Amino acid sequence: MTEITAELPKPAVVRDVPVDLSKLSRVGARPPFLDYLVQLWDFRQFIYYDARARVQSGTRRDKLGSAWLILNPVFNGMTYFLVFGLLLKTSKGIPNFISYLVIGIFMFQITSGAIVSGARSMQQNKALVQGFSFPRAALPIGVNVRELLANIPLIIAMLLIILVVPPVEPISWRWLLLVPVLALQFIFNLGIGLILARIISRVNDVTHLLPFTLRLLMYMSAVFYSLDRFSNHPTIYWLMQANPMFLIIDITRDAVMYGVTPSWHSWAMLSAWASIALIVGMLFFWKAEESYVRG
Amino acid sequence: MSAADELARLTADPCVVADNVAMKYQVISTEEQTEVPRFGWKILQRFTPRPNTVTVHALNRLSLVVRRGESVGIIGRNGSGKSTLMKLVSGQVRPTGGAIHASSTPIMLGVNAALVPELSGDQNVVLGCLAMGLSRDEIDARFDEIVEVSGLEKSIHLPMKSYSSGMGSRLRFAIAACGNPEILLVDEALNTGDAQFAARSKRRMDELREKAGCVLLVSHSLDTIKDMTGRVVWLDKGDLIMDGNPKDVTKKYMEFTNHLARGNNISAHGLRADVMASLEVANVVNQRGGDRSFTAAG
Ligand SMILES: Nc1ncnc2c1ncn2[C@@H]1O[C@H](COP(=O)(O)OP(=O)(O)OP(=O)(O)O)[C@@H](O)[C@H]1O
Ligand SMILES: [Mg+2]
Numbered sequence: 097m098t099e100i101t102a103e104l105p106k107p108a109v110v111r112d113v114p115v116d117l118s119k120l121s122r123v124g125a126r127p128p129f130l131d132y133l134v135q136l137w138d139f140r141q142f143i144y145y146d147a148r149a150r151v152q153s154g155t156r157r158d159k160l161g162s163a164w165l166i167l168n169p170v171f172n173g174m175t176y177f178l179v180f181g182l183l184l185k186t187s188k189g190i191p192n193f194i195s196y197l198v199i200g201i202f203m204f205q206i207t208s209g210a211i212v213s214g215a216r217s218m219q220q221n222k223a224l225v226q227g228f229s230f231p232r233a234a235l236p237i238g239v240n241v242r243e244l245l246a247n248i249p250l251i252i253a254m255l256l257i258i259l260v261v262p263p264v265e266p267i268s269w270r271w272l273l274l275v276p277v278l279a280l281q282f283i284f285n286l287g288i289g290l291i292l293a294r295i296i297s298r299v300n301d302v303t304h305l306l307p308f309t310l311r312l313l314m315y316m317s318a319v320f321y322s323l324d325r326f327s328n329h330p331t332i333y334w335l336m337q338a339n340p341m342f343l344i345i346d347i348t349r350d351a352v353m354y355g356v357t358p359s360w361h362s363w364a365m366l367s368a369w370a371s372i373a374l375i376v377g378m379l380f381f382w383k384a385e386e387s388y389v390r391g
Numbered sequence: 392m393s394a395a396d397e398l399a400r401l402t403a404d405p406c407v408v409a410d411n412v413a414m415k416y417q418v419i420s421t422e423e424q425t426e427v428p429r430f431g432w433k434i435l436q437r438f439t440p441r442p443n444t445v446t447v448h449a450l451n452r453l454s455l456v457v458r459r460g461e462s463v464g465i466i467g468r469n470g471s472g473k474s475t476l477m478k479l480v481s482g483q484v485r486p487t488g489g490a491i492h493a494s495s496t497p498i499m500l501g502v503n504a505a506l507v508p509e510l511s512g513d514q515n516v517v518l519g520c521l522a523m524g525l526s527r528d529e530i531d532a533r534f535d536e537i538v539e540v541s542g543l544e545k546s547i548h549l550p551m552k553s554y555s556s557g558m559g560s561r562l563r564f565a566i567a568a569c570g571n572p573e574i575l576l577v578d579e580a581l582n583t584g585d586a587q588f589a590a591r592s593k594r595r596m597d598e599l600r601e602k603a604g605c606v607l608l609v610s611h612s613l614d615t616i617k618d619m620t621g622r623v624v625w626l627d628k629g630d631l632i633m634d635g636n637p638k639d640v641t642k643k644y645m646e647f648t649n650h651l652a653r654g655n656n657i658s659a660h661g662l663r664a665d666v667m668a669s670l671e672v673a674n675v676v677n678q679r680g681g682d683r684s685f686t687a688a689g
Contacts, residue, residue, distance in 0.1 A: 113674065
């Protein structure tokens with residue numbers, strides 16, 4: 097095909113069309129931050145419906161269905177028990193190792209699952225994002241609510257294991273402290289998910305780094321060893337205690353296993369982590385509101 | 392009627408204003424570079440992160456004003472920038488130049504296969520309507536009407552990934568239409584439908600226009616365009632070629648494509664140049680009042 101690249105002809109007339117742009121608004125413009133939050137609140141029904149519908153359909157492909165939500169961390173726990181408890185004996189000095197391990201793994205699983213799905217939420221909902229112009233943060237929030245709903249059986253399973261597997265821990269009022277822990281954990285996961293969702297929508301390569309980072313986080317959160325190992329290394333000890341994942345696990349162990357009220361110090365630190373993550377995540381995500389749809 | 396009155400009527404109530412919009416894409420091309428690199432360099436190049444990027448000018452500077460009650464057809468060859476224009480108007484993609492202004496949030500009816508493939512048709516209806524900002528009560532009240540418009544009957548309870556392309560577009564049309572959008576954008580979404588669906592969607596679109604909305608419709612079927620629109624815009628390679636009443640524009644476009652089909656490139660481009668030379672280009676002037684749109688910082 098011969099291509100003819102002639103100069104474009106000049107148009108005959110340039111006609112001025114007066115329009116009153118003050119009655120219109122620019123399409124896709126990012127609203128101010130507070131308006132954005134109000135918009136998100138207006139879309140709360142969308143967020144909740146999205147979350148609920150997907151919990152129901154999530155595991156429909158598997159024969160065992162939602163049982164996998166619990167079987168998955170149980171198998172995980174058995175693997176770690178075999179490797180770290182029986183082979184490597186990191187369980188030394190931990191009285192109720194099974195409960196110790198189960199709390200660590202289940203709580204970690206909640207965070208890692210929520211962060212991974214939050215990070216991928218923009219990519220996996222391209223059709224929705226392209227079709228409608230809702231505030232985009234509704235998707236990462238929806239995914240986190242979905243994870244929360246899906247994790248309810250997981251939490252119940254965790255408590256049952258602690259109650260059934262000897263040595264049995266008694267139920268106390270402190271079990272109620274799980275609620276604020278889960279709330280703070282939810283806020284923390286959401287904040288990190290928002291940050292990652294924006295980064296991944298721009299630089300997809302980060303998805304490849306995510307599993308390694310999460311594994312590193314797990315190894316540093318005293319899931320299958322006791323923090324006392326590092327009691328001679330004050331810097332490491334201090335750093336580990338500042339780790340938000342460790343804080344979540346530690347507070348849960350205190351409340352559920354050891355029957356002690358977690359220190360206010362841990363609560364303060366975890367609250368700081370959660371609120372900083374959420375505020376930074378929201379602002380960071382909102383900044384790129386206009387650029388989440390590409391092709 | 393005086394000329395001033397005429398002008399006042401024309402300037403009244405624009406729905407969509409495209410002010411000098413342009414769109415370029417940066418993409419990776421596998422086309423061989425002209426200078427052949429040395430052997431060692433070639434291997435290195437395989438591993439460099441960004442091979443050979445080229446700029447695609449999908450849409451050159453273009454202004455367009457669509458008024459209330461108008462329904463505008465957009466035609467052009469493959470790759471001429473029709474879908475790009477729709478994506479810009481719907482706010483899916485941010486233009487690399489200029490801006491789009493609209494009187495309310497446009498709703499886009501595209502060809503993407505499914506909203507959420509794992510969810511059933513009725514769940515997608517609720518989700519889609521919630522995403523347009525309708526409340527749960529409004530949706531419940533209108534649910535039967537949506538299912539009726541889609542004509543899907545029992546299949547509404549099946550997962551959307553099991554739908555045929557025509558069934559998918561029926562459902563998407565029903566969802567988009569139930570929001571009573573002021574601005575409806577349709578990108579070839581009606582092509583896979585059967586005759587019954589075509590009649591139904593035409594009726595629904597006429598209703599929407601009567602409610603003082605406007606419709607932008609992309610289609611390769613000139614009959615659909617002539618049937619459903621009152622004004623047609625012809626795009627070619629990102630340029631606006633012609634803007635006028637459906638009969639004239641489709642006639643010229645047919646002539647153009649006939650020339651191309653017969654391999655008559657020279658006469659085709661002659662015709663294109665002639666048509667373009669008699670085009671009236673709009674220059675958007677903000678009449679009064681400040682520009683209310685937020686210019687995003689950063
Ligand atoms: N996401 C994208 N990235 C890079 N280039 C793109 C992208 N989308 C479109 N283009 C380019 O922009 C040009 C116009 O594409 P567009 O999809 O608007 O054409 P169209 O008129 O809708 O064609 P068709 O009739 O085939 O639907 C094409 O050259 C295409 O290659
Ligand atoms: Mg197209």
